[in-house]
Amino acid sequence: MEGNGGVGKILIVFAHPAFEKSRVNRQLMRELASVPGVTLHDLYEQYPDGDIDVVTERECLEEHDVILFQFPLFLFGIPALLKEWMDLVLVHGWAFGQGGGALRGKLFSCVLSTGGSRSSYSKTGANRFTVRELLAPLEQVANLCRMRFLPPFVVHGTNVITREGIQNAAAGYRVVLQRLGDDAPPQPGDFDEGAYLNDILSAKEDAGHA
Amino acid sequence: MHEGGFLYQAFVYLTAAVVSVPIAKKLGLGSVLGYLVAGIVIGPFALGLIGHEGAGVMEFAEFGIIMMLFLIGLELEPKMIWRLKRSILGMGGAQVVVSALLITAVAMLSGYAWQTGLALGLVLALSSTAIVLQSLQEKGLLKTDGGKNSFSVLLFQDIAIIPILALLPLLAVGGDDAAGYHGGGGHHGAAEWLEALPIWGQAGVVLGVVAGIVLVGHYLLNPVFGFIARTRLRELFTAAALLLVVGVTILMGMVGLSPALGTFLAGVVLAQSEYRHELETNIEPFKGLLLGLFFIAVGASIDFHVIAASPLVIFQLVVGLIALKFIVLVLVARIFSMSFDNILLFGFALAQGGEFAFVLFSFGVQNGVFEPVLVKPMIAVVAITMGLTPMFLLFNEKVLQPRFGTKEQERTSSDDTLRGQGIEEQGKVIIAGFGRVGSTVGRFMQANDESATYLDIDPDNVDLLRKLGLDVYYGDASRYELLHAAGAEQASLLIIAVDDPEKTVAIARTAMKHFPRLKIIARTAGLGDSHELIGMGIDHIYPETLDTALRIGVDALAILGHRRYHAVRAMHTFRRHEERHIHELAKLGHDRKELIREAKKRIEDLEELMLAEKRDMHSDKELGWDASGHISDEGHMRE
Numbered sequence: 001m002e003g004n005g006g007v008g009k010i011l012i013v014f015a016h017p018a019f020e021k022s023r024v025n026r027q028l029m030r031e032l033a034s035v036p037g038v039t040l041h042d043l044y045e046q047y048p049d050g051d052i053d054v055v056t057e058r059e060c061l062e063e064h065d066v067i068l069f070q071f072p073l074f075l076f077g078i079p080a081l082l083k084e085w086m087d088l089v090l091v092h093g094w095a096f097g098q099g100g101g102a103l104r105g106k107l108f109s110c111v112l113s114t115g116g117s118r119s120s121y122s123k124t125g126a127n128r129f130t131v132r133e134l135l136a137p138l139e140q141v142a143n144l145c146r147m148r149f150l151p152p153f154v155v156h157g158t159n160v161i162t163r164e165g166i167q168n169a170a171a172g173y174r175v176v177l178q179r180l181g182d183d184a185p186p187q188p189g190d191f192d193e194g195a196y197l198n199d200i201l202s203a204k205e206d207a208g209h210a
Numbered sequence: 211m212h213e214g215g216f217l218y219q220a221f222v223y224l225t226a227a228v229v230s231v232p233i234a235k236k237l238g239l240g241s242v243l244g245y246l247v248a249g250i251v252i253g254p255f256a257l258g259l260i261g262h263e264g265a266g267v268m269e270f271a272e273f274g275i276i277m278m279l280f281l282i283g284l285e286l287e288p289k290m291i292w293r294l295k296r297s298i299l300g301m302g303g304a305q306v307v308v309s310a311l312l313i314t315a316v317a318m319l320s321g322y323a324w325q326t327g328l329a330l331g332l333v334l335a336l337s338s339t340a341i342v343l344q345s346l347q348e349k350g351l352l353k354t355d356g357g358k359n360s361f362s363v364l365l366f367q368d369i370a371i372i373p374i375l376a377l378l379p380l381l382a383v384g385g386d387d388a389a390g391y392h393g394g395g396g397h398h399g400a401a402e403w404l405e406a407l408p409i410w411g412q413a414g415v416v417l418g419v420v421a422g423i424v425l426v427g428h429y430l431l432n433p434v435f436g437f438i439a440r441t442r443l444r445e446l447f448t449a450a451a452l453l454l455v456v457g458v459t460i461l462m463g464m465v466g467l468s469p470a471l472g473t474f475l476a477g478v479v480l481a482q483s484e485y486r487h488e489l490e491t492n493i494e495p496f497k498g499l500l501l502g503l504f505f506i507a508v509g510a511s512i513d514f515h516v517i518a519a520s521p522l523v524i525f526q527l528v529v530g531l532i533a534l535k536f537i538v539l540v541l542v543a544r545i546f547s548m549s550f551d552n553i554l555l556f557g558f559a560l561a562q563g564g565e566f567a568f569v570l571f572s573f574g575v576q577n578g579v580f581e582p583v584l585v586k587p588m589i590a591v592v593a594i595t596m597g598l599t600p601m602f603l604l605f606n607e608k609v610l611q612p613r614f615g616t617k618e619q620e621r622t623s624s625d626d627t628l629r630g631q632g633i634e635e636q637g638k639v640i641i642a643g644f645g646r647v648g649s650t651v652g653r654f655m656q657a658n659d660e661s662a663t664y665l666d667i668d669p670d671n672v673d674l675l676r677k678l679g680l681d682v683y684y685g686d687a688s689r690y691e692l693l694h695a696a697g698a699e700q701a702s703l704l705i706i707a708v709d710d711p712e713k714t715v716a717i718a719r720t721a722m723k724h725f726p727r728l729k730i731i732a733r734t735a736g737l738g739d740s741h742e743l744i745g746m747g748i749d750h751i752y753p754e755t756l757d758t759a760l761r762i763g764v765d766a767l768a769i770l771g772h773r774r775y776h777a778v779r780a781m782h783t784f785r786r787h788e789e790r791h792i793h794e795l796a797k798l799g800h801d802r803k804e805l806i807r808e809a810k811k812r813i814e815d816l817e818e819l820m821l822a823e824k825r826d827m828h829s830d831k832e833l834g835w836d837a838s839g840h841i842s843d844e845g846h847m848r849e
């Protein structure tokens with residue numbers, strides 16, 4: 001785990017089985033390296049053989065206010081090690097249920113990349129479900145743990161994205177991270193159904209123009 | 211003043227070296243300049259501690275140059291030389307021919323016959339292999355474009371000595387042809403028998419000898435070195451290495467070829483041998499000492515009487531020679547489109563007279579090519595230009611490059627350029643010990659496209675692995691010289707995989723002392739050496755049997771009916787604790803009783819912990835999968 005300047009508010013649980021081949025995530029990572037108050041936790045680097053140290057993980061989660069899962073969407077789901085991590089770390093008696101509640105009140109969101117376009121993730125599109133719908137299990141886990149679920153930050157079309165597109169996405173990511181680190185971060189109620197966390201970027205601009 | 215006697219002389223030379231070289235190094239002047247100054251100081255014209263026997267010493271010390279070329283040959287594989295052919299023939303040829311012709315012209319304008327002029331030109335066109343290569347190596351510039359091309363030109367000059375020697379007697383102005391060539395090793399008239407043969411016979415003998423060196427080096431030397439290495443007597447290996455160099459030198463003297471060239475050839479042939487690094491390690495100190503001796507002798511041989519007699523003429527000759535050679539070099543470099551930085555380096559490096567000039571001048575006098583009156587100041591001029599070379603290089607490095615140099619330094623140091631240049635290509639990883647552990651590690655590295663340099667001390671093993679096509683070298687990795695020769699300076703990782711715990715610690719010590727940048731991973735035998743290495747600050751230690759034992763344990767559990775997944779997770783827990791214990795116990799140090807008590811306690815703790823884990827399905831990781839805990843919360847889960 002590496003943090004930028006002591007323990008920050010934001011913990012990024014990062015899971016990418018082929019990070020060395022990822023253009024988008026590499027750029028996102030480069031960007032967040034310079035945002036203060038962010039702790040990056042690279043699961044596939046730290047636990048290459050899936051031997052997750054549960055105690056350390058819990059301590060780390062307890063120290064942060066905002067929990068982000070960052071991953072590429074794999075077959076409409078999360079990478080295996082992230083699921084393993086959830087199964088082992090987010091357990092009854094600690095995360096939820098009797099004696100649980102360690103994560104209560106924390107903000108939770110996902111940062112994900114996918115090859116399909118935003119329009120393909122719709123009832124009429126090729127992928128038939130919206131990203132929000134596909135993230136339903138995660139949303140419910142957050143709910144179970146009494147975390148506040150924010151819509152995801154999504155980078156679409158990663159197969160065809162240009163260098164400029166990647167840079168724009170990374171710059172947007174930085175702004176979103178900064179907003180999440182604010183004293184008054186965005187709340188679940190700020191978003192319409194089907195909205196992305198990305199949308200606060202344009203909303204902010206709109207507010208500026210108004 | 212000088213009492214003579216070998217010990218007395220050795221004392222004087224060694225003192226001069228030991229005092230002056232460190233001072234020169236400290237001042238950033240390089241060792242060559244230190245030796246030269248030392249030579250001047252103890253020479254007949256200053257303290258007079260050594261007399262005119264300096265010439266004899268020089269002849270002996272030239273052996274250092276021969277060794278240096280042998281070592282350089284060892285680092286160059288034939289295909290790399292082939293890649294350098296353009297710069298060797300093109301640049302070298304252009305430099306020698308143009309310089310020689312210009313000097314001839316100048317000499318003729320000064321009123322000498324064209325024969326004398328041409329002879330002077332050919333002799334003075336040569337540069338000093340010893341000074342240039344030693345200086346460039348010391349500054350780490352041999353791998354730059356300028357350094358590489360300097361080397362090529364010097365190589366061409368070494369080859370050119372053969373035809374020059376043949377040509378010189380023909381340039382005698384009325385003299386007779388007397389003795390033959392006496393080369394670096396000093397074999398007077400050794401080639402007489404050869405001259406009795408017809409031309410084609412001479413050529414045949416020369417070719418035969420060259421082919422012989424290649425064949426013997428290729429097929430015979432490896433088994434011989436293997437045989438010697440198996441005796442495990444280090445001094446015997448050193449003796450054999452010296453014997454090889456001396457033998458080649460004598461052989462080359464007999465057929466009238468340059469001994470430096472011959473040993474260089476022998477070096478190239480042996481560049482692919484597994485004994486390459488060990489040979490380097492053994493010859494290196496001799497080379498260093500003899501080369502130092504040679505530089506001292508050059509310093510001592512500068513005849514200050516001659517200089518004092520006509521300082522202005524000498525000064526003009528020195529400036530003229532350097533300027534002329536410098537201009538020619540710059541032009542050649544421009545034509546071969548070298549970059550600005552490298553042109554400067556190339557020009558300053560090679561703009562002096564060479565040590566072969568001493569040989570060729572005396573040879574020329576014997577053959578009546580030169581008048582002794584002409585030769586005396588000329589030898590002084592050559593010696594002075596040689597002495598000035600380290601200063602020019604220093605001037606270039608400290609004054610010119612910072613001001614006018616471009617950022618090409620960066621580029622030359624990058625991997626790409628190094629590969630392109632073909633001089634010495636080393637792996638990023640050094641693996642010491644290519645036995646049961648090291649070989650697997652090595653194959654794994656290779657399978658992942660990481661090239662490694664392997665070292666092993668068992669000649670039989672090295673032999674076998676070589677036959678399997680692996681790049682293994684023979685030698686003791688706990689010796690600084692061998693690690694250095696294997697490229698520890700540039701490598702980023704050293705993997706110690708030898709099976710002798712004491713050796714492991716010794717290798718780690720040497721590496722940490724001399725190559726602090728090098729990361730170290732070590733295989734360990736037991737707690738003892740693990741703790742010692744941890745104490746030294748090495749965290750990456752791997753007890754050699756731990757993982758295999760645990761895998762056996764997993765398999766055993768599975769056969770006994772445990773779920774494999776559970777067994778593997780138990781293994782992870784066990785290993786994590788075990789590794790933590792090794793580190794914690796290391797802090798206890800050498801108190802054996804305390805160590806045993808603590809270890810025993812920890813073993814019990816661990817067993818208890820794991821048993822508890824198994825009994826208690828609520829513990830740790832199992833919890834999430836345990837439905838019993840959720841039942842009472844069903845209401846909660848439904849809300």
